[in-house]
Amino acid sequence: MTKRATLALLIAFPLAVGAVAAMGSDTRPAIGGKDGQNAPRLLTEPYEYTSDEGGFKVMWPSGCGELRRREPNYDPDADPFEIVYVSNVYCDQFGQHGRGCAVTSIVNLKGPDGGPPGPAEVVSRMEEHMQTLSVNVVKQTAVQKAMPNGTVIEGLDIRAKPPNSGGEAWLRGLLYEGQIFLLSAWNIEGELWEDPEIQAFFNSFEPLIE
DSSP states (O other), rough: OOHHHHHHHHEEEOOOOOOOHHHHHHHEEESSSSSSOOOOGGGSSSSEETTTTTEEEEEEEOSSEHHHHHHHHOOTOOOTTTTTTEEEEEEEGGGGEEEEEEEEEEOOOOTTSSSSSHHHHHHHHHHHHHHTTTEEEEEEEEEEEETTTTTTEEEEEEEETTTTSSSEEEEEEEETTTTTEEEEEEEEEEOOOTOOHHHHHHOOOOOOOO
């Protein structure tokens, strides 16, 4: 992403700013409604999924009955209070690698002052993901959502496209009580942003409230 695009993101999300451990290569299936539960019927219909590990719930679109998880390879000798915990749950929708969605949760990330992360950390995670998808910003919007306990979850919504392609990507970075969530969806054939099931995926997301 260019410096100009980075500056635009920071201006669009001007709140309160650690590196995340490298993602491990091992994956394990997480099929169905709750972590590890088996529900193959959900392959062809949307369903609500709760991740106690990631601290969220969301409505996955049809074709995402088989989920997979990827986590970093943590240093067993590291101080657990210093480790940045990352949980990534994703699906290749209907088994198609060019079409899918994901939720990544990041816990224990610190700002430059050693305190909780702020919007700059959210922007940084989003930039990294956009580089992975090789897409450019088309539209960006600040988002807010009031939670039942009275707190507000805030973040940044980005619509993006790869250069010289009809594909589409959608990213949403959220900050809630020191935890960062990154939602993403992509379709190399386009027609993603107006898909009602993908819209429900983004709009249904909620962090778990203790």
